[in-house]
Structures are given as structure tokens and as C-alpha cells.
Amino acid sequence: MKPILTVDKLSMDFGGLRALDRLDLEINTGEIVALIGPNGAGKSTFFNCITGIYLPTGGDVYLTPPHGRKKIINGLKPNQVTKKGMARTFQNIRLFTEMTVLENIMIGRHCRTKASILGAVFKGPGTIREEKEIVEDSYRILVKIGLADSVNMKATNLPYGAQRRLEIGRALATEPFLLLLDEPAAGMNPMETKELDDLIISLRDEGMAILLIEHDMKLVMSLSSRIYVMDYGKKIAQGTPVEIRNNPKVIKAYLGTEN
Amino acid sequence: MFFVNEIKKSLLISCWFIFLTFPIMVIRINPYEEIVDYRWNNLILVGVGSFILSLVGRAVQRRREKIGQNDTDQTAGSTFRIATKMYVPLVALSVLVICCFPFVFSTYQTNIMTTALIYVVLGLGLNIVVGLAGLLDLGYVAFYAVGAYSYALLNYHFGLGFWTVLPIGAGLGALFGILLGFPVLRLRGDYLAIVTLGFGEIIRLILENWNDFSFGPSGIANIPRPSFFGMEMSLQAATIYIYFLMVGLAVFTVFVVNRLQHSRIGRAWIALREDEIACQAMGIDKTKTKLTAFALGATWAGMMGVVFAAKTTFINPASFTFLESAIILSIVVLGGMGSILGVIIAAFILILLPEYLRAFSDYRMLLFGATMVMMMVFRPQGLVAPRRRCYQFRKTDDPAAGIK
Structure with missing residues (x-):
């Protein structure tokens, strides 16, 4: 199986601080990979580097679409990375709070549609058709994430768990083949976590690869096929959930050791 | 118990007011008779007045908070549907008023109305930049000046007519919008405001000081009014003609801005504003979205500049000071960021009120300021809060079939 995301010796320095230290990572088609590590290990920095929000100071990131060629993506802007097929959510929810739930999803369709200013003003048949498609596709995603009842609600008025799911829905609207989830279960109650769990599995079954940062170990161990562990910007372990659970380095990073 | 608390608070406030205003409101020194007057009446007035005002103020505040809490339960469109009932008669009435206006009232009134309409379009243009895309632009008047000078100069040097320059002015406005947009792509909020403010002043100073190009502070006179298939018109006919021309342009603007804000691009602007x-x-x-917002906003200002030059037949840099930018921005803020109807109403209020309050001209600016402060306290979202479009879906198993 060929990897769809290849990260090669990725480094990120903030002044004298090395936040990421020659990190390697690979994700294959249709697998769920978890990235874990103590707070401040550099997990979110890693996300920001591969999605173009930060410009990494060293190393390369390659993306290989299912039916395409391997392409280097570091140095691209976030919107270009998204267009290449890698979408993400944020650790602290970043919805467009004053827009309705449906419109939030519709924003995700932006990069897959192309109505121009003139098209918007004259509203020719092409634009009308495209607009209708945007609405239909967005509604379909809302049904999938279980928010079809709150179509016209303002995003800010949604309950917390629903906001998390809406953010995932918005990322799905960009038609990614790789989805990056930054702590999707943070702050969720057990029932919301269960719903999230089901959603992630159904996405994997559709063939989407998922990389998730998560602190909820139950979720991580039950979902992921492989786990990467980071500490102080370095990769300290990788392997299946069983291997990781018994890895002394990981236990040391999380719990510390005597002496 | 609650009520007693409120009265206690207000009593404390009125005591403070009495204390603070004591030296100016109560004590009066009479230098001729060398005595000190104590005007105790004033003390009572200040005390009672501040007591009542603070009570009322807090009551209003509480009511608003309560309403605000109820509001959050509603979906975005629930109040919108009530408004649509009155929609048709209201539109019919305003069409009637607009059509009859210049034939009922004097040329002076028509002129004022034309000015108000110009500000409606300017407000709607700035609304794209500030209200939708969330980019605080304090130099908007620069594009207005670009439009006005492009008509004046192109007419002076090449004899181009109004209708030729109208699209050119709009195009030049857009071009300058992009020119301003490029350097400020990375800026946000306060920093963006400062740079755009500077940009506005640069354009004005260039026009003021580059005598060879723009004839400096003395301006350009004898700019021809818009022609109507080459017909000669009397002053009155020309005024009415410009009025209807402005009505047409305003309707056109509303149409275009409305289409834009519910389009793919309009949504992108709002998303940019949100996060x-x-x-x-x-x-x-981000780059493309910001630049289109700047360019499209400036287009309207450029177009209005051409109309302004044609209407007044004389322009000089003094018409394009920062105060103009501030007024246009006030229109957007007062009307409600991103709300078309709000901007139209606010433009009429802010332009017409000062004209009709000339009798109290000494207090005009005071009233203006007081209104703005009151708005910010009691209705920070503007006169008409923008509403998002709602979609209706039928409940079926096949979601694709259920869209109206």
C-alpha cells in the first residue's frame, strides 16, 4: 500500500526553540492514525506545519492523491493545501459563528466551486445550478453528521458537541481524502464521544484516511490502526495500540519515572 | 430587595455627581460684589436628575440583556418572515414617493435627496469592505476623489462625456482599491484602519499640492452636467435628471450588492470577517477575497465620484476630507454592518437630518455625536441587524429531492 501523506524529517524552529525535531510520519489509504503526546509536545504545531499555516524550517511534506502523483506541499498556502485534498479541524473550535449551520458547510464547498463576481451578479444558469448543488451537497453532509434539524440555526447557538461535528462537516465539504482532526473529543461528554466515534468509523469505511490528535486514550486505542507518540518535538514511538501501550518510553513520557 | 439595591446604587451615583459637579454647578463667585453664591437649587437638580437617569439607564440595560437571552434561542430566520408580510406595500409606497418627489418639492429639496442617494450608494459600497469582509477602511473617500477627479480631468483634457467616464471612473476606483489592497493584505483591525486613513490623506494631499495635475486647492470648475442624448437642459430639468439617474444607480447598487452578498463570494467575505x-x-x-472586497467597494465610490463632480460642476480637494470617510463609515455602523436596508435608512437619517435641522445648526454636531453614542449603547448591532438567508428542506429520506 502506498502512503498518501509522507512527512520527511520535518522541523520547525521558533527562534531558539525547536518545536518539531526531524519528524517522520506516513499515512496510508483508509487508515486511522493517532498522534499522541503530553501537552506541549508539538502536536498542534505539526498540524499547522503540514497544513501550511506555519512554514516549516526544515524537511518536506508530500501528498499523494488516490489517483494522482506524489507532490510536495510544504510552502503552499493553507487554502492550496486544502484544495489538494487535506482538510482539518481546529483544537479550539473555529466556526464562522455568525453564519448559519448550513452556510458554514457551504463555505467548505468554496474551493470546489467557481462562480465569479460576474456570475454572482448576472446569475446565469450555470451559477444557479452550481448554487443549487452547493446547497444540496451541504445539506447531505449535514444529514451525515446528524445536524439536519439545525440547518438555519446560527453556528454559535449549537451545543458544544454539535459544534465539533459541524467543524468536521465543514472540513468534509472540501472533499478531502485525508482528514486531520485536532482533539475532536476534547470537552465532550461520553455520549457525544460515542457519536463522534461512530462518525469517524463511518468516514474510514468510506475510504477516507484520518489523522487525529487526541487525549482521550479510550478513543485513540479503539479507533486507530497505528499510533505515533511525540514528546518535546521528537517522535519517541510508533506502532499498533498494543505496542504503544506497553512501550516503556511512552509510559515514561506520560507518567514520568522514579529517578 | 432587588429594588432597594437598585435605589442604593442610584443614590450613590447621584452623590458622586453632586460631589463632582459641586464646584461648577453650585458655587458661583461674584467678583464685583466680592461674595460667593451658593446655588442650592442646582444641587438638588443635579442630584435628582442623575438619580433618575441612572435608574432608567440600568432598567433599559437589563431589559436589553433579557431580550438578548431570548434572542439566542431563535433560529436565524424567525423574525425575518414577519417582516416580509409588510414588504410589498412598503416597496410600492417608496416607489411612489421616489417617483413623485422631484415634481412635488423644490429643486433645492431634490438636490438634497440626490446627495442622500449618493451617500446610500457610498454606504453600500463601503458596506462590502467593512460590513461584509470586516476590513476597517477609513480612507474610503480617496476612491470617491479618484472618481470625481477622473471625470473632471478627462473632461478638461479630452472632452470626454459623463457616460463615457462613468465606467472609467468605476474602473479607476477598482484599480485604486487593488492598489490600496496589496500593501495592507497582512494587516487587520486597528493597523489596517491606520494605513487606510493614511492612504485617504495621501490622495487628498496629492490633489491639493500637485498643481500641474489637479489645479491644486482652487479645484476644477465648469464640469458639465450629464447629457441626455445631447439635449440642452435647464438647471431644473438637469437637477431632476440627475435625481432619477441617482435613483437608477442606487437601485442598481442594491441589486448587485444583494446578489453578491448571497453568492459564493459574499459568503467568502463573511467567512473572512468571522475567522x-x-x-x-x-x-x-485570502488574498483574492480581500482584493475583490477592496476593489468592489472602491468601484462604487469611483462611480459616485463621477456623479458628484457632474452634480456640483465644481470640485476641489476640500470635498474629500477625512470627515467624509467618517460620515460614510458612520452610515455603515449606524445602519448595521452587512445590512442593505439598514445602510439605506442610516444614509437618509445622517444626510437628511442635518439638512432639515439647519434651524438648530449650532447643535447639529452635538446631536450627531449624541445619536452615535446612544446607538452604540443601546443598539450596537445597528438599526437593522443583518439576517442570514434561510433554507427550507423537506424531510425525506433522499435529501437531494427535498430542496425548494
């Missing part, structure tokens, strides 16, 4: 990082991560090109 720049998330917006980019969702695949929206």
Missing part, C-alpha cells in the same frame, strides 16, 4: 485562519484552512484564497 481569517479558519477561512483559509477551508480553502478560501
